[in-house]
Amino acid sequence: MRVLFPVSEIYPMAKTGGLGDVAAALPVALAEAGVDVRLVMPAYPTALRAVERAQPPRPLADFGALGSARIIEAVTPDSALPIWLIDSPELYDRPGGPYQDAQGQPWPDNLERFALLSRAAVLLSGDSSPFAWRPDVMHAHDWHTGLAMPLLLGDARRPRTVFTVHNMTFPGVFPAERFGLTGLPREMLASTGIGVDDGFSLLKAGLAFADWVTTVSPTYAAEIQTAEFGGEFAPLLAGRDESLSGILNGVDYRIWDPSRDPLIARRYDAHDLSGKAACKAALRAAYDLSGAPEAPLFGIVGRLTEQKGIDLVPDALVPALDAGAQLVVLGHGDARLEELMRAYAMRHSNSVRLRFGFDESLAHAIEAGADIFLMPSRFEPSGLNQMYSQRYGTPPVVHAVGGLADTVTDADVRTLTDGTATGFMFREPGVPAFAAAIDRALALYARPDAWRALQRSGMAADFSWSRSAALYIDLYNSL
Numbered sequence: 001m002r003v004l005f006p007v008s009e010i011y012p013m014a015k016t017g018g019l020g021d022v023a024a025a026l027p028v029a030l031a032e033a034g035v036d037v038r039l040v041m042p043a044y045p046t047a048l049r050a051v052e053r054a055q056p057p058r059p060l061a062d063f064g065a066l067g068s069a070r071i072i073e074a075v076t077p078d079s080a081l082p083i084w085l086i087d088s089p090e091l092y093d094r095p096g097g098p099y100q101d102a103q104g105q106p107w108p109d110n111l112e113r114f115a116l117l118s119r120a121a122v123l124l125s126g127d128s129s130p131f132a133w134r135p136d137v138m139h140a141h142d143w144h145t146g147l148a149m150p151l152l153l154g155d156a157r158r159p160r161t162v163f164t165v166h167n168m169t170f171p172g173v174f175p176a177e178r179f180g181l182t183g184l185p186r187e188m189l190a191s192t193g194i195g196v197d198d199g200f201s202l203l204k205a206g207l208a209f210a211d212w213v214t215t216v217s218p219t220y221a222a223e224i225q226t227a228e229f230g231g232e233f234a235p236l237l238a239g240r241d242e243s244l245s246g247i248l249n250g251v252d253y254r255i256w257d258p259s260r261d262p263l264i265a266r267r268y269d270a271h272d273l274s275g276k277a278a279c280k281a282a283l284r285a286a287y288d289l290s291g292a293p294e295a296p297l298f299g300i301v302g303r304l305t306e307q308k309g310i311d312l313v314p315d316a317l318v319p320a321l322d323a324g325a326q327l328v329v330l331g332h333g334d335a336r337l338e339e340l341m342r343a344y345a346m347r348h349s350n351s352v353r354l355r356f357g358f359d360e361s362l363a364h365a366i367e368a369g370a371d372i373f374l375m376p377s378r379f380e381p382s383g384l385n386q387m388y389s390q391r392y393g394t395p396p397v398v399h400a401v402g403g404l405a406d407t408v409t410d411a412d413v414r415t416l417t418d419g420t421a422t423g424f425m426f427r428e429p430g431v432p433a434f435a436a437a438i439d440r441a442l443a444l445y446a447r448p449d450a451w452r453a454l455q456r457s458g459m460a461a462d463f464s465w466s467r468s469a470a471l472y473i474d475l476y477n478s479l
Helices: 018-032 045-050 110-124 176-182 202-209 218-223 227-239 275-286 310-322 335-347 360-369 385-391 402-407 413-418 431-445 448-459 465-478
Strands: 002-006 036-042 058-062 068-075 082-087 137-141 160-165 199-201 212-215 244-246 297-301 326-331 352-356 372-375 396-399 424-426
Touching (some): 018 036, 018 137, 018 465, 036 110, 110 176, 110 202, 160 465, 199 202, 202 227, 212 218, 218 227, 218 402, 335 352, 372 385, 385 396, 431 448
Parallel strands (some): 002 137, 372 396, 396 424
């Protein structure tokens, strides 16, 4: 089975969130199961620095208004998977991130940048490719590669297509006057094609024209068929229910495992949790926290947005802080919510600490050193931190949506008795239910033996990518 895997970010070549982690780990699991995977991504400066055994650039094609592109053959670091970098210095050789500049503003030529990625992936799938290798399946991801799905429709010898949507809130909408850059016929601008009221959507291109659509958890696959979670695309998705499924993301335990993690203060496992105390002490020192070392320490890692429910934290956590608990936060996002959290930290200067931005080492330190992890997301397609937290013996408090509902087993009388509990869930959105779940977590934390049993249950959960890869392989074969 030969699978082409075009994607906008792959850790460590580029990463802004969970997509980068998925694109790093899933292809490795597929390759270990015998799939011949080739990755395709833009030749960002960070990617060029990270890849290994890079060959000299060679011409790929002239894409008209998008300009000409070259291709660089290389392999990924560590996993040594084949990767093709699409080299267009005018579009990709710049500081900042894959989607935004250093000030957090979207690149004004994002359409050109990702239309080129999709069109290059299509070329690499067909007879115009400079390589003999041809894919049986193209597995594309999010709006950045959605355009490839309709572009392949006219090719009788095309690969089958799978399109995975990681987050419906990023539709990739552009004005109609720029439609010519897509390379699609003009009739595709209609609502029956990829047109939307404000122009056209590259996410819709993937959702409407892939042979199969997947999301990153079974619950999210059901949720996006409703207006609340799927928005204007809900009817489209509900209409293709028979070719839509959810496959849960996995965890790369080569990276996220406290028994082997080089980024934490002391390694530990479910049989010997003593190292977790050292990790907590190191985390408190990193955030300059004083006070009782045995006080419950909450952790948050992620984007500071309303989707993540960060605005619920200040009110929900006040009683816990008043009782001596502490909170450390790592993330960045909406300026208003960053200011909200900054003011919150000032009001609770002895117990709340913030770090804005992203720091991979500190993210690992929080997973290992915190006692309780908070994820009150209003929606969560998959989520990874709740799975990381369980492996690190840091029970999460989560809202029962999307992948959170699929991966956390709520600690109630039954699950605590039978040993299946792994965290705490609240079902009603809002501060009261969130605060009640925090209270339940603190009540169990005060019972060391019960808490240790909860930690060990979470650490035993298996979210390995091999399970998810097997489901994807079954899907590829069915297509």
